[in-house]
Amino acid sequence: MTYRVCVVGGGQLARMMAAPAAELELSLRAVVDDPCGAAAQVITDTVVADPGDLSAMREAVKGADVVTFEHEHIPQHVLHGLAEEGVNLQPSPQALLAAQDKIHMRRVLTEAGVSCPAWRVARNDEDIREFGAEYGWPIVVKTPTGGYDGKGVLLLEEDDAQGWAQLTTWLDHPRGEVLVEQRVAFRQELAVVSARRPSGQFVTWPVVQTTQHDGVCAVVHSPAVLSDEEKTLALRMAHTIASTLEVTGVLAVEMFHTEGGELLVNELAMRPHNSGHLTIEGSLTSQFEQHLRAVLDLPLGATQLTAPHAVMVNVLGSLRDDPSQAYPDLMRLFPEVKTHLYGKQVRPGRKLGHVTAIGQDPERLFARANAAAALLQGTTGKEQR
């Protein structure tokens, strides 16, 4: 086999790269933490290594034409160590820094003229109180690194004792700084999933609308309901970010569509992203296939849609021991809904899988997908999402 890809990460994103890698006869190795985890269950070539251990990583990625990532938690010193030895990292350590470090991200986006919520670096309570006084409480406080799925993010009220205590532990960290941001009043949250090759080719899928529950992506609608001007602006912002930062592979840009009609960038991810899962069924080329093509600097696949609308609903936790116990009912009641489970042990709120429905009528698609997800969660009739 000609093309050898190594992905660092053992979760559902690496898992979902296995299918397009097999289709394209790419050799796919995953560097995993858990030899029985989501990726290792379905990828034949897995190596257990700590992404923080340069010498272990050096061994683990040997022979790969390209090394890529399913998460942002590989330390920069390891990335630079590998790059210095000639390992082909896509995206590059420099690009990845903007997905790893939210303060760096705000700086480079602001320099590039990309609209963001008002932000500031805060080093002590006084900085924070000043920012809150200026922009109004509550404000959003984020740890510069290590956050995901709502972790490392705090909505802080002026008099929130628990929040301030949390903040103190964050500022106690050797780095001693946090990112503070204006809380944005938004109509909807959006995401643009795109892909870029090292040689510059750039494609996007349509802008999607995302719905978060407790900071975790719960529902994605494609395409988002936007004016043509707003769509164009959102795609242009993604292009500016991808080209300015020289991002390679899939880039997901999460945005607020504010009550005032502005588009403000919230977060970046330089890898396949939850907001792009519906491309598996909803587009001729999925984000997972596209990521592999892009990091190999192969021409990108067509992103045309297979249906006018697609809706994805995450399976977040389950009251069942195993969500697949729902299959007899699920498959009988929802023969057109596509189910994806990630082979993970059930834990409360954990992303165990997702379901996707594609077709003509977005309201019906949402109702069907949501009911299907509820069956997998074991919450049918027990709660309203």
Added chain:
Amino acid sequence: MTYRVCVVGGGQLARMMAAPAAELELSLRAVVDDPCGAAAQVITDTVVADPGDLSAMREAVKGADVVTFEHEHIPQHVLHGLAEEGVNLQPSPQALLAAQDKIHMRRVLTEAGVSCPAWRVARNDEDIREFGAEYGWPIVVKTPTGGYDGKGVLLLEEDDAQGWAQLTTWLDHPRGEVLVEQRVAFRQELAVVSARRPSGQFVTWPVVQTTQHDGVCAVVHSPAVLSDEEKTLALRMAHTIASTLEVTGVLAVEMFHTEGGELLVNELAMRPHNSGHLTIEGSLTSQFEQHLRAVLDLPLGATQLTAPHAVMVNVLGSLRDDPSQAYPDLMRLFPEVKTHLYGKQVRPGRKLGHVTAIGQDPERLFARANAAAALLQGTTGKEQR
């Protein structure tokens, strides 16, 4: 994981079951001949065993909820040995016999009132000459078992010395009989791919047109151009066969559409089949996912189409050392064509992969898919298919 499937076979059909098994979090084991073959490259749980060795097979399939097959070459004594020990085989040995033994197949189809070409069992040259005199030369002669992709099939002229010599070796076989059939003058060849659960649920995809080169499937068009009456008849024939033989899993029925307008069954396959590969992109549920659902007796997926037309072209051999060398050109010129390679060593005429194009215009889809396949074969500009 709740559902454990074991598939016997190490080729591309088992390989293409890996993706839906991962999506549905099914545990998939493959019993393979080659530990580095098409299936073993992408399925984490593989066991090497000879399908003719009952005790090896007994060990290999242990713990599976259901055992299924990607080819017809498991001897009946092994199937019965496993069944007697309570192994859940889908399809059953009795059903599989009709896919293994062409004489048995003709008998049961004729009993069920399903139209076939005129046929007879021949035990010597005299039987054959008599059949040829009655139905006209040339006639088609088939070994009862072991044939595939045009092997074990002979178009026999009355004065074809080489053919008669071949025939003598076939009749020398202990079984001492061959199947002789009238040669059918056909407008087109068709296939109906369907799926049936043990509990009886039955679904089909639209009738497709298949084009063979030297007895090997080369191109599939979906849907076939037929009158509504002909479509209904073809689907009804598939249903009759599946329910009469109690076939479970995917059933492919290959048919001749004769110059006189009749539909006559040519061959059966009780597994995912080359004529159904285009369901991966062309239908909401692929034949590979459907086969897994069906053999587990889970409700079947919706077979609705994702585009009005789909065309598949096989990659048969390659002048390249490795067909994926074509990727930079292939992906640049045909971003909308979906490529599937099976991880096989190149050999002349070997099924190395296939490409699929879905969309509106069947002629354009064929032209694009065919040119893409030629790039993988390294035959662009060198021959006209």
